Amino acid sequence: MANFTKKAIEASFIKLLTERPISQITVKDIVTDCGINRNTFYYYFEDIPKLIETIVEEDAAAIIQTYPTFDDFGDCLEAVLDTALSKKQAVLHIYHSANRDIYEMYLWKVCDYAIEVYLSTVLRGHKIKENDLDIMKKYLSSLGFGIVSNWLRNDMSDDIRTVLTRLMDIKKGMLREMIHRCEET
Amino acid sequence: MANFTKKAIEASFIKLLTERPISQITVKDIVTDCGINRNTFYYYFEDIPKLIETIVEEDAAAIIQTYPTFDDFGDCLEAVLDTALSKKQAVLHIYHSANRDIYEMYLWKVCDYAIEVYLSTVLRGHKIKENDLDIMKKYLSSLGFGIVSNWLRNDMSDDIRTVLTRLMDIKKGMLREMIHRCEET
DNA sequence: ACCCAATGCCTGAAAATTAGGCATTGGGTG
C-alpha cells in the first residue's frame, strides 16, 4: 500500500509550517487542511514531534538510498541542502523550535552514513588503525554537521554552494595528510 | 473524506498519458505506477474511459466553481486553456484518441455554463425573446467550443492568447448588435 | 487458429478511516 493519507498529513504539515511556526499549528489544523478525521492523525502519528521525526527520517532515507551514486561526501551534503531548500521556511521553523534536536538527529544520521560510505571508498587499499579511523570519521561528520548547522543558524542566507565547494577542497587536503600520517605510524 | 487514492490513480494516469498514448496504457500500468492493488482501480472506476470522464468532469467542476469571479466569457475560456496546458500532452493524447467525445462533452459543459452566467449578467435589464436568447447562447457556446477545438486540432501550437483576445473583441461587437436588433423587434 | 495478456468481476479477509465520547492539560482571560 502507498499510504497516501500519511503522505497527505505530512504535506499539510509542511504546508502549514511554511505559513507559521509550530507553536501555532494544532493537530486539528493539520487534519482540517487535508480533510480527514482527527483520529486518523493519531492512527499514523503519536504527536506532532513524532510527525516531524517521521518526515526527517523519510528525508534521510531518501538521501541515503541515493548516496551510493554520489561521488563525494560533498555531494551528499548538497542533497541535504537541496532537501532543506525545497521546504525552506518549514525547516527553519523546525530548527528554531523546541524540536531542533529532531532535525539535528537527522543531520547526524545522514552525515554519519555518508562518511561511512565515503571513507570505505577513499581508504580502500590503505590500512588505518581502528583508532585513527574513528577520528577521521568524527572529523568528517562534525564538518558536515557543522556546515549545515551554521547555514541554518543564518537562516540559509549564506551562498552555501560556494562555501561548500571550498570546504570540500580543504577537506580533501586534510584527508590526504591524515591518511599519510596514519599510515606511516 | 479526501480520496487520496482516487486522486493518485488520476495523477498516475495523467503522468503515463504524457509519456505514451492511451492505447499503450493498461489498468495494470496505472496501479503499478501508484503502487496499489488492481482491484482498487475497479473500486473507483468502471474502466479507463470512465476514468477520463471523471478527470475532465472534475476539471469542469473546478472551472465552473471559480467562474462567478470571472469578468467575461473569455476569462472562462482562459481557464480551460490553462487547465489543458497544465497537462498538455495528456490532453492531446485524449483528444487524438477514441475518447475525443469525452473531452468534447467536457468542453461543451464548461462553455454552456459560462455562457449561461455571462449572458445573465450582460442581458440584465434587457428584455430578449426566448427564441433570440437561445440563438445567442448557441452562438456563444459554439464560438467557445470552436476556438478550443481548433487549438487542439493544431496540437495547441497557435498563439492562443492573442487569438482569444481578438475573438473576444469581435464577440463583444457582435453581441452588442444582436442585443440591439433583438430589442427593437 | 492459437496464445497470452488484459479485462471486468466476484468473494472474503484485512486494513484504514470514521463518529462520538472521555479525562487531562495548559495557556489566556477576567
Place this chain on the structure above:
DNA sequence: CACCCAATGCCTAATTTTCAGGCATTGGGT
C-alpha cells in the same frame, strides 16, 4: 488567582477502503 476552553491523547465500535486470489471472457499479435 481561579476559571474556562481549546487542544490533547486515547478508547470503542461501526463503516469504508484496500487487499489477495481466483475465474470466465475478450481481442490483438504471432
